[in-house]
Amino acid sequence: MATLTVPQSVPSAAEDCEQLRKAFAGWGTNEALIISILAHRNAAQRKLIQETYNQSYGEDLLKALEKELSSDFERAVLLWTLVPAERDAFLANEATKMLTASNWVIMEIGCTRSSHDLFLVRQAYHARYKRSLEEDVAYHTSGDFRKLLVPLVSAFRYEGPEVNMILARTEAKILHQKISEKAYSDEELIRIVTTRSKPQLNATLNHYNNEFGNAINKDLKANPEDEFLKLLRAAIKCLTCPEKYFEKVLRLAINKMGTDEWALTRVVTTRAEVDMQRIKEGYHRRNSVPLDRAISGDTSGDYEKMLLALIGHGNA
Incomplete structure (x- = not known):
């Protein structure tokens, strides 16, 4: 469900590199040429x-781009050009460095990447x-946040479709009991959220809803101002319907007084090859405005x- 438009016949990597080199030459940078190449190549093509x-010109393409570009455009191009695992490693590392560690970015990566992708992120993090990743997340977080985030980024969830309905019923009861006791960071609750496969978790939450008459996120709204509960609700949303979570991040980024370009850039660059089509549909439904028009109005x-x-907007 990606929306990235890659042309039917893509020039060779050498030709693309030659064109990029041209875009950097001369008096001004040819930004349109950079966009026409990089924004229309998939991850494997960008890696090549x-x-x-690097082989042709003895220079790192990312460094060349950094020299030529600036501000939000530079950030978007650099994030996009990175291989997905390296991009996630970079974003996670940046999040651990912020004064208030950006727990949301870490949670997003831990919950919305496949087990294999998350494994590659951890490898890229090591190398770079x-x-x-686990030690940095543990060092830069504390308390309940650490309890939730470290297992989320360490997880290697089962990715198959099998679901155990008896287990779903038992764990729905455990979740309900812990939430009734306001034991939101109880290790059993954290264990279920951070280790179960996504289909298993969905079955558990459906059972929770049917058995106890409320969606779990409704019951986790006991204290709307509680930052940990906000993060826990977001993690559950990311694990069960990521496109709804990302639609909301975009809506908040665009509807703020002043755009949150960091969030906007992050969602577009990380989801363009994943589920952007679904995010766009959700955005249009929820806001009665197409996402491309909302972005145009704000950038x-x-x-x-x-x-x-x-x-994937027309001829951009």
């Missing part, structure tokens, strides 16, 4: 372009930062053109 550029210039190209 990076490797070929010479530390483990401008090359940054706007890059985002529109990535969400």
Whole structure:
């Protein structure tokens, strides 16, 4: 359900590199040429372009882009050009460095990537930062946040479709009991959320809803101001219907007084090859405005053109 538009016949990586080199040459950078190439290549093609550029010109393509571009457009192009696992490693590392660790970004990566993808993120993190993702997350978080986030990024969930209905019933009861006791960070509750496969978790939550008459996230709203509960609800949403979660992140990023470009760039670059089509449909339904129009109304210039190209908008 991606929306990335890749042309029928893609030039060779060497030709793409030659064109990018041209875009950097001369007096001004040719941003339109950069967008026309990079925004229309999939992850494997972008990786090959990076490797070929390095071999042909002895320079790292990302460093070349950094030199030529600036501000939000630069961030969008750089994040997009990175291999997905390296992009996630970069975003997670950046999140652990913020003064208030950006728990949401870490949670997002832990909950919405497949087991294999998350494994690749941990490998990329090792290679790039010479530390483990788990140790950085543990060091930069504390209390209940640490209890939830470390197992989320360490998980290697079962990815198959099998579901155990007896287990779903038992664990729905455990969840209900813990929530009734307001034991929101109880290790049993955390264990279920952070280790069960997504189909198993869905079965458990459906059972919870049928048995106790409320969706679990409704029961977790006991204290709407509680930051941990907000994160726990978001984690459950990410695990069960990520496109709804990302629609909300986009809605909040665009409808703020002043756009939250970091959130906008992150969602577009990380979901363009995954489920952007579903996110767009959800956005249109929820806001009665197509996402491309909302982005156009809130951004401008090359940054706007890059985002529109990535969400698969016409001829951007």
